[in-house]
Each structure stands twice: as C-alpha cells, then as structure tokens.
Amino acid sequence: MLSFKQPNHFQSLMVLQWPLSYLILFWIFPPLSIYLLFTSWWSLSALYFAWFFLDWKTPEQGGRRSAWVRNWCAWTHIRDYFPISILKTKDLSPEHNYLMGVHPHGILTFGGVCNFCTEATGFSKIFPGITPYLATLSWFFKVPFLRDYLMAKGLCSVSRSAIDYLLSHGTGNLVGIVVGGVGEALQSMPNTTTLILRKHKGFVRTALQHGAHLVPTFTFGETEVYDQVLYHKDSCMYKFQRHFRQIFGFYFCVFYGRGFRQGSTGLLPYSLPIVTVVGEPLPLPKIEKPSQEVVDKYHALYMDALHKLFDQHKTQYGCSETQKLLFL
Template identity: 30%
Template structure:
C-alpha cells in the first residue's frame, strides 16, 4: 500500500510507502519545475568540473579573483544544521524529479540511539541527500546528523551545503562526538562503491567495512539499515580502471555520465526503505572480546541488509535483480 503524500502534522505510517511530494498522475512534473530541478542538479553534480574549469582559467584576473573568493569560504566555520535550509523549494523539485518515496518497516524506539547505515553510495549518494532534506518529517522529534567524506569539506559551497544539512567529516572523533547527542547517518560504502554500477545486479561494499560496527558496539547504539532503491542508476562513472586508485586515495576521479551523456542525474525513481533495527549491547573498546563481538554484529547486520533488500525489491520492480555484498 502506498500513500500519495503525507503532511508534516500526520503521524508517519509504518509499513507503507510514502511519496515525499504530491504525485501528478495525469500531468506529471510541470515543465518549469523540471527545468529548475535539472539545472540545479546539473550545477550540484558538475560542481567539481566547474571548479576545475575556473582553475584552468585563473590566468584571467576576474576568474582568479572569483577563485580566491570561492576557496576562501572553506577557511571559515560554517553552521552545523540549519533547518530553514532544508525548506528550500529547490529540494522539493529534486524530490519530485526522482519521485522520492520512503517506507519504515518498524516504528523507532524513542529511547534508543541509532547509527543509520545507508546503501548504496552509487556514483553520487543522491538518495541519502534527498533523505537528508526530509529529516524533520521522517524522524519527527529526533535529532539526526550525518558524516561524510572529509574531502567534501575542502570544496567551496559543498562544505556549506553539507554542513547546513547536519553533515560533518567522517573521522572517528567527529563520529563519536555526534553520536553522544544525536542519531548519526553514514553512507557506509563511500567512494569504494562509486564504480559498482551494473545492469544485471546491485552491489554494495560491506565485507570490509566495520568502522560503523565498532562505533555501534562501543556506544551501545542500535544499527538501522537503509536501502535506497534506484540510487545506483542515477549516474555512472568511468573508466572503471580508476576504481582502485580512487579507493586508495579516498577521492572521486572519473567522468560522470548521466542524462544525455552529461553529468546530469537521470530521472529515475528513488525508493528509500528503512529496515528493522539491529539491537546492540554495549561493549567497551578495551574489552578482550571486542573484535569477536564486532565480527558477530557485522554478520548479523549483513543478513539484515540482505533480508531488507529481498523483501522490498519487488515493490520497486526489481524482483529479478539480486544484491551482492562485496
């Protein structure tokens, strides 16, 4: 069962698919709204290319001054989480462009603290980004912050945008600090999943990712698996030969390909499913069986993520598309 649209003052239904924006079954997305979505999404995804272009032409004084002004913004502190920023109409057009919808399989425990582990990263984590714009609506009464690749906070405007959405660099100290006061979301696969786009299957990088498991155990935070169906189809990147290079340096290098061969996200639906929480008992970092408990919880989480995917893939039209955990 699906709900076309859920106003903010209505309690979130459990087990039902909810569309973030009102669906226009007969008219579709208005042309002017699609134009706004496409132009702003293009600037967002192509921003690193735009910066590189500006750097190349720094010999021209006006461009040099512009570059100095842009990069100087990285040096100044930025407000962490700005709720009003999430209300920008631009984000409404983005969610409409991707027909963004979501479902919670279970009601969350008000007394629990969660680490929200999101998959897949895809070439760009558009699903997690759209979810971030709806935090007050999807998680009413909860404080939800997030962590992202440190390189994002060294890029002009990206730093401001992600900070205003409640995102901070993904290092252990920051993660610990955020978890002491809020639920924390993380796209676990990170840059390592950027090249994992296949026509015949979904693939996520989880086999070697245990940092979030360790944080959950050390803090007694429950794990909340999330899968963004469709996120892997938004953009592609190549050549694949750059995959190991990007993983080692934890940077994204390559040619983005989307709609019309441009770095413009394809207009595909994205369906976010929030799975059943994996309960976690606190185990201290210095406990002699800490690593054993990490391995046990990691296996338990993998099984739950696989279960979440298998139970919901048919609703998205992917009944014959398997999930491979690498």
Template identity: 40%
Template sequence: MGASKQDREEDYTKSTRSKIKFAPLVVPRHRRLQTLAVFGWTIALPFSLGLFFLLCSIPLLWPIIIPYLIWILAIDQASVKGGRASKRIRGSRFWVWFVGFFPVSLIKTADLPPDRKYVFGYHPHGIIGMGAIANFGTEATGFSKLFPGLNPHLLTLASNFQIPLYRDFILSLGVCSVSMKSCQNILKQGPGSSLTIVVGGAAESLSARPGTADLTLKRRMGFIKLAMRQGADLVPVFSFGENDIFEQLSNERGTRLYKLQKRFQAAFGFTLPIFFGRGLFNYNVGILPYRHPIVSVVGRPIRVRQVDNPTMSQMEEVQAQYIVELKRIWDEYKDLHAQGRTRELTIIA
C-alpha cells in the same frame, strides 16, 4: 499512476546512444525547476570554488576573505562538533524540486524511538549518493515526520569542509565529517542523535551500475565498532534505484581503468568513476542523473549493547545481524522497486 510520456521518452533514450535526444521546447514548468535544482546541486562544489576565486580577485574584499580563510582552516570546528543545520535551508522548496526530479521517497518499516541513538548505514553508494542527500540532508522526503525526535547528520569526507563557501552550504544541511571524532561527538549528544554513513564509500562507487546491487560491506567494521562503543542501534537503509541514475564506463576488476582508479583512490582517499547520464537540455548525453525513482527503505533497528572495546567476534556477530536485515529489505521490496535488476544483491568485499 502510469509514467508520463516524457518519463517514457527519457527511459527510452537512456538506452539509445546513436544520437542526442534533445528535450522538447515545451516542457512543464515544474519539470524545468526539478532539472535546474539537480543541476544546481551537481555544480555546487565547482561553482563555490569559482565564486571564491572570483571574490579573491577583488582586493577590496581581502580584509573579509583572509579572516574567513583563517576561520575555516584553523578555528571553526563545526564539521566535527555536530554541524550547523538550518531548518530553513533543509526545508527549502529547492529540495522539493530536487526530490521530485527522480523522484526520491523514504519508506519506514519500523519505529525508531527517540530515547535511543542510531547509526544509519546507507546502501548502495552509487556514483554520488543522491538518495542519501535527499533523505538525510533535507526534509523533502519527510524524515522528521517519519522519525520524530531524531536529529539526523549525513556524513561526508573531511576534505569537503576545506572548500570555501561549499563547506558552509553543506554544514547548513546538517552534513558533518565522517571522521571518528565527529561521529563520537554527534552520538555523545545523547538520545535522539543519529548519523548516516554511506558504508561502501569510494570503493563501492566503482561497482555502481544499473540493474546491480554490489555492496562493499564485509570488511567495513568501523561503523559497527562505533555503534558498539557508543551503544547506538544500527539501522540498515537500502536505496532501490541509486545505481540506476547513472551509467559508467566499463571498468571490471583487472582492467587498466579499474587499476588506475584504485591507485587514485589509494593516493587521495576518494575515486572518480567515469560516468555519464543526461544533460540539461537533452536526455542522453551529460553529467546529470537520469530521471529514475529512488526508493530508500529504512530497515528495523538492530539493538546494540554498549561495549567499550568490542572483540572481532562480537563485531562479526552484530555485522551478521545487520546483513540479515539488509537482505530482508532487498528480498521484501526487490520485486516492486528493482524490477529491472540483472542480478541479486551481492556482497562483493
């Protein structure tokens, strides 16, 4: 099916910066709902903080707020013990609108029997990882139908679970901490347990630019060691279009901006790419992503033998198999889903 007139308008204005291109007054209702859903997810964290501080300004609520803070900071261990996923939240129509905005789709290339455990490696990180939350944090792209019997957990920074209200929202999506303790607890749940790690992390987000696929992978051995210790199969996932939904200010290696961002990352554990996209009511100025398809291809599983203390050579052997499968996905699907690429998939670090 060809792109609609509005889709073509948005694609055109993505490369037109001379003036603001406002959205027309008459837009189909479903498109408005899709934009509002993406806007809602984008502001979820700051909105949660703002709402919490507003509630704190009401003394009558302190008898509730104080125990809640004690609960999240000192008692609740859900983020490292498998989360608190809600089928109702994961299956909400909100996520159907969210997924429809881009749209996001999930492609299965091999069966994943539920009698095994799995570590999904998601690539690339992109600016925010919209495809990761759509495919592994919700049911809007049909994960459970494609891979019946698997219990998915998307992993994120442990610091996100110290943010009041926001933490409870992402816990309801099955999102858990990316700490080693959390990963081990999830995989110890037995056959069918799975987790998804956005392997490139903060470092890779600095390389996220339209038309490219620059991956930070060579020195990422933690998820390989985890899989080997737990006897979990490794499954590479490549999301075509993840790097195309935002643009980023030039920060090539060696520039002052790049060095500043790396110092920030070293100090706080994450970084802040200087990015831009579209707005709520315009097509070319704002912090919302562009409407660009994200196609996540789930590769063939790499069978991993359980080893309590894998050596570096053993991990490098498994990593080599993983990279071969990741490149196979790229080579097989790039001409269909990465037609606008400016260069081939590159492992930069």
C-alpha cells in the same frame, strides 16, 4: 519494471546545480576569496578566514545545520525530478542514538542526500525527534565555504572523532554512513545489487562502543540513474582512477545519463524512482572495548537484517524476484 518519465526543464536545472554547486564552492570561491585579499575588498576575505580558523572544530562537534537551507524549495524540485521518497518500516525512538548504514553508494548518492540532508521528503515528520546526519569525506570540511554549505545541510565528517561526538552527546541522533564508500561508486551500474560490506566492520565496532542501534537501509533505484564506463584493471584509465582516489579520496567515475532533450545523452541522471527503505533498528549493547568475536557477531546480524530488508521490498521497487543482494 521502472519506467522513465520526462521531467520539466526547471527540475532538470535544479538537479544539474546539485553537483555544480559543489564544484563552484570547491574550485571558484576559495581562489576568489584569496584574490580579494589583494583588492580593496580584502577585509571581507580577512574576516571570513579569521572565522574559518576560529571555527575549525565545529565540523567535528556536531556541525552547524540550518533549517532554512534544508527546506530550500530547490530540494523539492530535485525530489520530483526522479521522484525520490523514503519509506519507514519501524519507528525510531528519540531516546536512543542510531548508526545507519546507507546502501548502495551509487554515483552521487541522490537518495541519501535528498532524504537525510534536506526536508524534501519530510524526514522530520516521518521520524519526529530524530536529527539526521550523513557522513562524508573529512577533507571536504577543510575547504572554505564548501564546509559551511555541507554543515548547513546536515552533513558531517566521517572521522572517528566526529561520529563519536554525535553518538555521545544527547540522544535522538541518527548518523548515516555510506559503508561501501567510494569503492562502491566505481561499481555502480544499472541492475547491480552488489555491496562492499563483508570486511567493513568499523561502523559496527563504533556502534557497540556507544550502545547505538544499527539501522539498515537500502535505496532502490540509486544505481539505475546513471550508466558508467567501466575500465579493465590493467588499463591506463583504471590506474588513473586509482591515483585520483589516492589524491582526492574518491574515484574519477566516467558516467553518463540523459540530456535536456528527450532521447539525448548527457550528464543529467535518468528520471527513475529512487526509494530509500529504512529498516528496523538492531539494538546493540554498550561495550567499551568489544572483542573481534562480538563485532563479527553483530556485523553478521546486520548483514542478515539488510538482506531481509532487500528481499522484502525488491519486487515492489523494480527488482525481479530472482535478484540477489551480494556482499563483497
């Protein structure tokens, strides 16, 4: 049974800045830079926008990661707030490339971001020679300043061209895709282990085309750190959520957790353990134009491997023996 702990206030502030930093970079920095064009500081904005347009291909060509950003001490405080950890079950050889399924999405994907976009849990020491990337919505990389911050942490566009580039240039690249996507976020609730996976087969086709190994992962505790208000499909709020997704690419989730004071309600996540278990890689042949039958075959093998990974570790990380992993 998972139990709450009481993090210190500094750890709480570090966790709070996680989503706030994205909001600031999205809503404040771009308008501010446009405003500066009409002031005596116009040259700073002009130089950045010139760089922005010259550098527009970088997110599709491996990005521009920063070891300095990935090693910020802020990430270790976020790690300790829950705490967050990563468990390796098998080595990953630097001689291959890997396409990794990240499950489940949760609300903010704390486990995936902390484990693969920072060095807080020691990814480079646990998997030497492997360079991790985590794919996210492509339009994020069209937003000034936000794109640079995301690339520095090792996030990449989920576009086909960006993933193709990483899987075809060198070896030792590990590209993580949150396969269930934003649809899973809307279903994220404590004690739920339902994944949107049955019809999502594009990542398997891509892996086959590059001969990349498939790596299943499951993050225990990801859906436990927030409660969410779920709306009926006929409600106005649900319709608003659907329209919001059509515009921005992700759902407007109404969620809550704890506040700064013990026992209070707020937007901080519950301080519960989050553990990402990285499974054994599934070798795939390289087939330039795989048939649907071949894609279905390896998709079924992947689901079976993910199911076994969950069953092997569920009781150790807070799930009951009777808990089932369900695929939609």
